[in-house]
Amino acid sequence: MKYFLELSYNGTPYHGWQRQPNATSVQEVLEDSLSTILRDKIDVVGAGRTDAGVHAKQIMAHFDCRDILDTDQFKYKLNAILPAEIAIQNIRRVHQNAHARFDAVSRSYEYHVTLIKDPFSIHKSYYFKKPLDVDLMNEAAKLLLNYTNFKCFSKSKTDVKTYNCTITNATWENHGNQLVFKISANRFLRNMVRAIVGTLIEIGEHKLNNEDLIAIIKSEDRSQAGYSVPAHGLYLTAVTYPNDIYNI
Numbered sequence: 592m593k594y595f596l597e598l599s600y601n602g603t604p605y606h607g608w609q610r611q612p613n614a615t616s617v618q619e620v621l622e623d624s625l626s627t628i629l630r631d632k633i634d635v636v637g638a639g640r641t642d643a644g645v646h647a648k649q650i651m652a653h654f655d656c657r658d659i660l661d662t663d664q665f666k667y668k669l670n671a672i673l674p675a676e677i678a679i680q681n682i683r684r685v686h687q688n689a690h691a692r693f694d695a696v697s698r699s700y701e702y703h704v705t706l707i708k709d710p711f712s713i714h715k716s717y718y719f720k721k722p723l724d725v726d727l728m729n730e731a732a733k734l735l736l737n738y739t740n741f742k743c744f745s746k747s748k749t750d751v752k753t754y755n756c757t758i759t760n761a762t763w764e765n766h767g768n769q770l771v772f773k774i775s776a777n778r779f780l781r782n783m784v785r786a787i788v789g790t791l792i793e794i795g796e797h798k799l800n801n802e803d804l805i806a807i808i809k810s811e812d813r814s815q816a817g818y819s820v821p822a823h824g825l826y827l828t829a830v831t832y833p834n835d836i837y838n839i
Contacts, residue, residue, distance in 0.1 A: 597681040644822035717824035723795035732761040742811040745780035790817030
């Protein structure tokens with residue numbers, strides 16, 4: 592039987608989503624917990640891979656097991672043994688061909704910036720000390736929707752077949768001393784959101800302008816774009832799927 596897990600996590604203690612040999616990851620903790628309860632080796636496939644320190648308000652993952660589960664009871668058991676930083680929000684049975692990564696039709700992220708020194712958000716948002724022109728940053732963000740090739744924002748040495756992404760939303764929200772950048776697309780490249788935010792912040796500082804952004808995108812050169820902002824301000828907020836994925 593195949594099940595989708597909807598979970599959230601605080602990424603501060605983890606070296607990202609993906610299991611790795613010498614560091615603790617979310618995937619490792621989740622697989623070990625599932626294997627303990629089900630008394631079998633369980634592999635988990637996530638909707639994407641978040642980097643070390645990145646958080647997830649919602650991420651989806653799938654796993655296979657031999658039994659039909661009482662999902663409410665299983666959710667309770669799983670949450671009981673998972674660490675406080677990881678929470679299962681929902682478990683749903685899906686058809687056997689469903690895939691948490693390849694069937695996703697869109698993903699959304701937020702990036703949080705605080706403009707005041709706040710000891711309570713030290714691992715939750717990026718403290719930026721200088722004033723920013725949010726109107727200019729929003730004008731520039733709208734330009735992203737006009738393009739599909741975002742190689743200039745992709746981490747170098749990444750194994751992808753295409754750098755094309757369809758961005759459907761990119762906006763900054765101003766909440767006084769807190770800025771939140773929201774972006775949605777069918778897919779994202781590695782480090783893409785953090786590089787976009789760094790570039791838009793340089794526009795907000797008046798170091799770059801819209802014409803520079805267009806030239807950066809057309810260059811397809813990561814070295815032309817802005818810096819990559821710290822991981823701890825980034826949140827994966829939503830992963831969506833076709834409506835029929837739960838029809839079994």
